[in-house]
Amino acid sequence: MTSAITTSRLSKSYKKGVRRQQVAALANLDIEVQQGEVFGFIGSNGAGKSTTIKILMGLIKPTDGQAWLFGQQASAPAARARVGYLSEHPHFYDFLTPVELLRLLGAMRQMPQQDIRQQTEKLLGLVSLSEAADRKIRGFSKGMVQRLGIAAALLDDPDLLILDEPMSGLDPLGRHLVATIIRDLQQQGKTIFFSTHIIPDIETLCDRVGILVRGQQKYVGSIQEALYPAGNRFEITVRMPEQWRPEQGILAPHHLLWHKESLYKFEIAETDISSIAQGVIASNGSIVTLEPKRRSLEELFLDLSGHSEPTTERTLASPAP
Amino acid sequence: MALHPTFMIGYYTFKGGLRDRLVQSLLLTGLFFLLSTLVFSSFSMRQPLEVAINYSLATVQILTILVTLFLGLNLLSREIESRAGYLVMGQPISRTVYLLGKFCGLCLLSLLVVSFLGLCAAGGLLLVKLGLKDTPAIAWGNFFVAHIGIWMISLLLGAVTLLFTALATSAVLPFLMTIGVWFIGQSTQAVKNYLEAGLGEQQMPRFLNWLVTGSFYCFPNLSLFDFKTYAIYGLALPPLAVGYAMAYGTIYTMILLVLATTLFQHRDMT
Numbered sequence: 289m290t291s292a293i294t295t296s297r298l299s300k301s302y303k304k305g306v307r308r309q310q311v312a313a314l315a316n317l318d319i320e321v322q323q324g325e326v327f328g329f330i331g332s333n334g335a336g337k338s339t340t341i342k343i344l345m346g347l348i349k350p351t352d353g354q355a356w357l358f359g360q361q362a363s364a365p366a367a368r369a370r371v372g373y374l375s376e377h378p379h380f381y382d383f384l385t386p387v388e389l390l391r392l393l394g395a396m397r398q399m400p401q402q403d404i405r406q407q408t409e410k411l412l413g414l415v416s417l418s419e420a421a422d423r424k425i426r427g428f429s430k431g432m433v434q435r436l437g438i439a440a441a442l443l444d445d446p447d448l449l450i451l452d453e454p455m456s457g458l459d460p461l462g463r464h465l466v467a468t469i470i471r472d473l474q475q476q477g478k479t480i481f482f483s484t485h486i487i488p489d490i491e492t493l494c495d496r497v498g499i500l501v502r503g504q505q506k507y508v509g510s511i512q513e514a515l516y517p518a519g520n521r522f523e524i525t526v527r528m529p530e531q532w533r534p535e536q537g538i539l540a541p542h543h544l545l546w547h548k549e550s551l552y553k554f555e556i557a558e559t560d561i562s563s564i565a566q567g568v569i570a571s572n573g574s575i576v577t578l579e580p581k582r583r584s585l586e587e588l589f590l591d592l593s594g595h596s597e598p599t600t601e602r603t604l605a606s607p608a609p
Numbered sequence: 610m611a612l613h614p615t616f617m618i619g620y621y622t623f624k625g626g627l628r629d630r631l632v633q634s635l636l637l638t639g640l641f642f643l644l645s646t647l648v649f650s651s652f653s654m655r656q657p658l659e660v661a662i663n664y665s666l667a668t669v670q671i672l673t674i675l676v677t678l679f680l681g682l683n684l685l686s687r688e689i690e691s692r693a694g695y696l697v698m699g700q701p702i703s704r705t706v707y708l709l710g711k712f713c714g715l716c717l718l719s720l721l722v723v724s725f726l727g728l729c730a731a732g733g734l735l736l737v738k739l740g741l742k743d744t745p746a747i748a749w750g751n752f753f754v755a756h757i758g759i760w761m762i763s764l765l766l767g768a769v770t771l772l773f774t775a776l777a778t779s780a781v782l783p784f785l786m787t788i789g790v791w792f793i794g795q796s797t798q799a800v801k802n803y804l805e806a807g808l809g810e811q812q813m814p815r816f817l818n819w820l821v822t823g824s825f826y827c828f829p830n831l832s833l834f835d836f837k838t839y840a841i842y843g844l845a846l847p848p849l850a851v852g853y854a855m856a857y858g859t860i861y862t863m864i865l866l867v868l869a870t871t872l873f874q875h876r877d878m879t
């Protein structure tokens with residue numbers, strides 16, 4: 289089976305300013321997204337996510353390298369036949385109504401009239417725009433425009449969805465809706481490629497992620513592996529008696545992450561778990577949680593970006609679990 | 610019925626033009642101007658009908674061109690700048706189809722505008738004629754051809770906007786440059802004639818001569834499409850001049866379209 293998306297050494301530099309200085313927005317991106325996969329594309333602002341997506345959609349030309357959609361050159365119009373696209377800042381003909389807009393798009397995709405009508409009704413219902421179906425887009429709020437963009441991307445029942453920050457501008461209900469849509473589509477065997485910086489979305493939705501840092505691809509693979517790095521470190525939270533001091537006893541050599549009233553959280557090694565558990569119970573304490581230490585995506589970002597600070601400061605600053 | 614995507618885009622461009630506030634108000638202003646020129650010209654001492662035809666044709670021409678320029682700005686340049694075109698370009702259609710569709714819509718709109726204003730002008734002229742005694746008949750055929758000429762100019766300028774839009778990243782630049790082309794295009798013939806006539810007596814700097822000749826061949830010669838005099842005085846239209854103007858306009862517009870679509874292919878839509 290051909291991959292849904294393949295890129296090979298994909299690079300893009302923009303010429304900036306009067307002196308036409310080259311700015312590398314993307315360098316040597318190699319990714320392969322299999323059919324049926326949900327692929328999260330992560331990176332901080334200006335990392336090159338939208339640049340990649342625009343190349344995939346044939347909106348801009350790469351300065352080097354190549355991109356394919358279902359084995360077809362991404363620059364060819366026919367490559368977009370099975371693709372639904374949501375742009376970063378969706379902007380529609382605001383003199384049209386959603387119904388007219390979807391009719392135009394459907395006609396451009398050579399969809400039969402009847403399919404267009406059915407899909408329009410179904411999708412506008414799905415994104416809760418049925419009420420606004422015959423209102424001019426000019427008066428829509430940002431979130432409504434975003435919802436319409438999602439409906440437009442889904443119109444032709446595409447096999448591949450390329451969504452540039454699908455959650456942006458949406459209220460919690462809208463985000464939940466998008467997450468549900470993505471899960472449903474995955475159930476149907478569709479491929480979804482989306483960019484985001486909202487971390488919970490990635491963990492719950494993606495099979496694999498690609499992480500981009502200043503145009504450089506830093507990681508491609510399972511999200512679990514990225515967040516639970518090797519080393520078998522654990523985090524233990526214990527409730528201790530009032531007179532207990534962390535400097536004493538079995539936990540003294542371990543790193544205290546955080547403490548509040550009688551609760552203490554330490555970072556420990558897997559091999560120390562049983563001895564610590566015994567020690568805690570011996571001091572009349574109890575174990576509240578024990579979980580594998582995982583990096584937050586923020587940490588992962590910072591590590592990959594080379595901005596890594598000492599772990600302690602960051603963890604201590606982070607709020608209680 | 611499945612229309613070709615080009616015509617779908619054309620149709621929706623047309624729709625957008627009809628719903629454009631600026632265009633609507635320009636048309637209304639045009640109507641007002643047309644009526645007032647007709648009223649005033651009928652008070653003219655000499656040849657009131659000729660004066661009325663002259664004024665109404667000039668008004669139709671100016672307004673059709675203005676509306677075309679603003680439509681080009683709002684429906685082409687603004688659309689590309691505002692990224693509304695992404696939506697269309699994210700579909701499985703080529704950029705050539707997109708651009709040609711836009712041009713089709715523009716052609717249709719300017720046809721509508723010129724017909725609307727032309728019909729209003731014709732109605733007004735009939736009224737003026739009713740109020741006058743012993744006036745010659747209006748040469749309706751020539752009147753019609755004069756409108757075709759006006760339409761050709763607006764098509765050509767539409768294609769000029771398209772070309773500049775394909776090149777520029779801002780929306781106002783193509784608009785201003787098209788206005789520039791319009792002004793130059795209207796005067797190239799006159800300047801060339803003037804220089805050629807005056808050359809015997811005064812020595813022109815050679816580079817100026819080249820400049821004028823060069824721009825004469827580069828910029829569209831819009832005076833070719835001016836058939837107003839024939840309409841005003843009811844003179845016999847020279848078929849050769851009309852045929853030449855039509856052929857010139859069509860070929861010039863097509864060259865512009867080919868250039869625009871070629872350049873647009875290679876453009877980054879950022």
Ligand SMILES: Nc1ncnc2c1ncn2[C@@H]1O[C@H](COP(=O)(O)OP(=O)(O)OP(=O)(O)O)[C@@H](O)[C@H]1O
Nearest residue numbers: 302304313331332333334335336337338339340879
């Ligand atoms: N049209 C352009 N001209 C010049 N530079 C550009 C252009 N578009 C993007 N860039 C640069 O390319 C880099 C990548 O931009 P891109 O829009 O791909 O980032 P992104 O990952 O989508 O960011 P965000 O999360 O903010 O959407 C940035 O440094 C940006 O300044």
Ligand SMILES: [Mg+2]
Nearest residue numbers: 337338339376
């Ligand atoms: Mg972006």
